Amino acid sequence: MYKIVTRRPLNPAVTMIEVEAPYVARKAQPGQFIILRVDENGERIPFTISDSDPVKGTVSVIFQVVGASTEKLNHVPEGGYIHDFVGPLGRPTETEGIKKVCIVGGGVGNAIAYPVAKKFHELGAEVHCVIGFKTKDIIILEEEFAAASDRLVIMTDDGSYGLHGNVTVGLEQLLQENDDYDEVITIGPMIMMKFVSLMTKKYGVKTVASMAPIMIDGTGMCGGCRVSVGGETKFACVDGPEFDGHLIDYDEAMDRSRTYFDFERKAYDDACNLFKMEVK
């Protein structure tokens, strides 16, 4: 059992939990992920690591309630326990030789983009960030991003904060002003990463995208996380989760991610009803 040491809502739908997992904390690097199970009957859900503290022995992940399992996780209070927590899995973000980087995050993906930005900042790279949200009320980690970046562009789809439009608008502006990015790193919804990659391709900037496909074990065993990268099949759990954004077959990946859509919809409704009944 793994204790949730702190629990901090970042916006009405997004929560950060800090979990006591000393072995994972010793090794965790930005870009890697963990898999957790809320209870004995729980499914194994992967989350990218958003922060870790080897001294305290804790690892933080940020989640948005999107289905039954995250709904369940949302009901575990601070001081409560989750059944399983394993990691760190996958390969860390590659940082070597990168002096100037632009990080493009979308929605809850920004939770994962942040530790990557922080890492580059600590390594002394020039860090530019474009972070996008639907609307002002759900912006997360603004201060943290500000502290970790040399330049921060916030985008909202509805223009209620920062610049109006999606992240590619802000990215294009930066690409026009800066022709010396060593790399663009994009983390967020697949459709966003697809368009970010299309744009950076136009500008000829190397791009890395962080994939979060369906998976079970996270160690290379199930093959559920297959991603086509440059015509080759890769396992996101062991070969990734970060891949060359210009080579990923996003359409295939998006389709594969919808495999259990109907099941998840129903399970989520059932879980919500269950929790509503408990409240009554």
Add this chain to the structure above:
Amino acid sequence: MPNMKMTKNPMPSQEPDVRNKNYEEVALGYTTEMALDEAARCLNCKNRPCVGGCPVNIRIPDFIAKIVAQDFEGAYDIISEDSALPAVCGRVCPQESQCEKFCVRGIKGEPVGIGRLERFVADYHNSKEQPAKSKPEPNGKKVAVIGSGPSGLTCAGELARKGYEVTIFEALHTAGGVLVYGIPEFRLPKSIVRKEIDGLKELGVKVETNMVIGKTLSVDELLGEFGFDAVYIGSGAGLPQFMHIPGENLRGVYSANEILTRINLMGAWRDGADTPIAHAKSTIVVGGGNVAMDAARCAKRLGSDVTIVYRRSEAELPARREEVEHAKEEGIKFSLLCNPVEILPGEGSRSVASVKCIRMELGEPDASGRRRPVEIPGSEFEIEADCVIMALGTSPNPLIKSTTEGLEVNRRGGIVADEEGRSSKARVYAGGDAVTGSATVILAMGAGKAAAKAIDKDLSAE
């Protein structure tokens, strides 16, 4: 007087049409009367060819003689001298290509049902309340075992009985390895595996789940700051193989590992399980091994129509005979001598709609001694399917190798180890599928046992 009946006592089983809708064990086990009758078929011959056919050389005629004498615990003790998991092996060993293959009774008629008798003895033993095992006197030495499948469990048990402080590190959240995530409940009830693991815990073995060695901790850390005197790698062969044909990443194409893990480890077949599983209408399983049979029978139980596609003929199916028979009885179709060449999506979709196959014929024997399947040009045809399961075998996971300095592997990714399990790295031993690539439970067990002996010998000599 031996019983000279030519045929084995048949195994009582659930009716095919009932069992293909549930996950209860298919084979129900011999009654005492059947076991006595079957045991009496053993001639107790001098040559004992069956013993040579057993990978761990169980004294088969001796345990059968104990059954005849109605001393079932005595029979269990004899099996236990050589096998750590009799209840498991009695169920999953390919007896027809091991002990029973050499049985003298098999020359005219059917061999003695050795596997069925082994299972009977183990189930008899397990049904009786056993006194709690006492912890052996500690010898002050610590061994780490990586992986809790058959080879890891065996190695851990052997060492614990000798007084070693043993910790098993398991990557998944439940111990048991392939016995838990791979082999379905209807073939090997998980309660049997749990019982074996509980037995090890009584001996003092610690089981640490959620520990991915190579990620969470490294082999060098186990030997260094964690103070283990030796490490046994029994991490199995978990990496699924694919065919690398067009369409393999379409929605609806899975590895057998994924389907089996969802069902067995995650319990996705149960109503109300959190882990989803696809309920297909028509499933094609590619492959002819035990894993293919397991995947096919699981898909059937999920309500799908199922066809197994295998490139050789029935005689070459590598699965246990019994699994093939069970699969057929349960209504699984076999499309033999054909091989997928492409997986096709539906129009305007990225989900599987059909599999294009090509007919094969058998040519000259290949390196494995089996006749090599050769494509018949122009014989392509399509089979409709909304689910395709690839059961083509597995290879060892590179995670430990890639994070352990000085650990040699062969070109198939198997860890290089001598017959007693010593790897190229000091204090590191390996065995089971991690060394050989996917093989059988009994071979993995034998390797775990041999390595335990070597570890004991080497550490005692220090």
